[in-house]
Amino acid sequence: SYELTQPPSLSVSPGQTARITCSADALPKLYTYWYQQKPDQAPVLIIYKDTERPSGIPERFSGSTSGTTVTLTISGVQAEDEADYYCQSSDSSGAYFFGGGTKLTVL
Amino acid sequence: EVQLVETGGALIQPGGSLRLSCAASGFTVSSSYMSWVRQAPGRGLEWISVLYAGGYTYYADSVKGRFTISRDDSKNTLFLQMNNLKTEDTALYFCARDVLDATDATSLGFQHWGQGTLVTVS
Numbered sequence: 001s002y003e004l005t006q007p008p009s010l011s012v013s014p015g016q017t018a019r020i021t022c023s024a025d026a027l028p029k030l031y032t033y034w035y036q037q038k039p040d041q042a043p044v045l046i047i048y049k050d051t052e053r054p055s056g057i058p059e060r061f062s063g064s065t066s067g068t069t070v071t072l073t074i075s076g077v078q079a080e081d082e083a084d085y086y087c088q089s090s091d092s093s094g095a096y097f098f099g100g101g102t103k104l105t106v107l
Numbered sequence: 108e109v110q111l112v113e114t115g116g117a118l119i120q121p122g123g124s125l126r127l128s129c130a131a132s133g134f135t136v137s138s139s140y141m142s143w144v145r146q147a148p149g150r151g152l153e154w155i156s157v158l159y160a161g162g163y164t165y166y167a168d169s170v171k172g173r174f175t176i177s178r179d180d181s182k183n184t185l186f187l188q189m190n191n192l193k194t195e196d197t198a199l200y201f202c203a204r205d206v207l208d209a210t211d212a213t214s215l216g217f218q219h220w221g222q223g224t225l226v227t228v229s
Contacts, residue, residue: 031214035216042223054216095167098144100151
């Protein structure tokens with residue numbers, strides 16, 4: 001099966017840049033999606049197709065890709081960005097996969 | 108407005124069965140790619156099953172052979188039949204809609220989620 005690896009946690013100070021990576025263990029890599037989940041809430045899509053941002057998502061959220069690693073970048077982190085972040089992809093058979101999640105702490 | 112409402116979660120003994128429902132509004136379930144995603148207490152998201160618009164289904168290994176995804180088009184509702192439940196199935200179960208790009212049918216991601224329904228196996 002397909003596996004997506006994320007760092008379990010990341011801490012940044014307000015105003016700094018947070019970069020959360022998601023590494024795939026196999027090729028070809030299909031598109032990657034990113035979700036933000038705050039406590040007791042459903043996940044919210046913040047990046048789709050590696051780099052695209054849905055309407056209503058702040059411009060400080062961006063996505064990039066290099067080889068089998070994709071990165072979610074949050075520029076100018078704000079206190080409200082403290083949350084869990086998950087990457088997600090799928091394989092050619094139609095199954096979906098989530099990374100283990102990264103807990104972002106804003107110091 | 109798109110809305111997904113899950114129901115059916117409960118406390119149930121190991122080996123038991125449960126059926127979850129996800130009532131949809133604002134779009135047609137039968138034309139969509141619908142998934143169930145679960146989250147064990149304090150853990151991450153785990154995708155478990157998808158029902159494609161054409162009727163094709165796919166399951167994660169952790170639930171294959173025990174869970175069945177289906178839909179009732181007349182009720183615009185998605186279901187998850189869970190049999191032979193195990194303690195490790197304890198989780199909040201979300202239904203989610205994968206929205207497709209109309210130009211090339213690629214995924215635009217899980218844009219719509221319900222609030223989840225809690226299943227406790229104990």
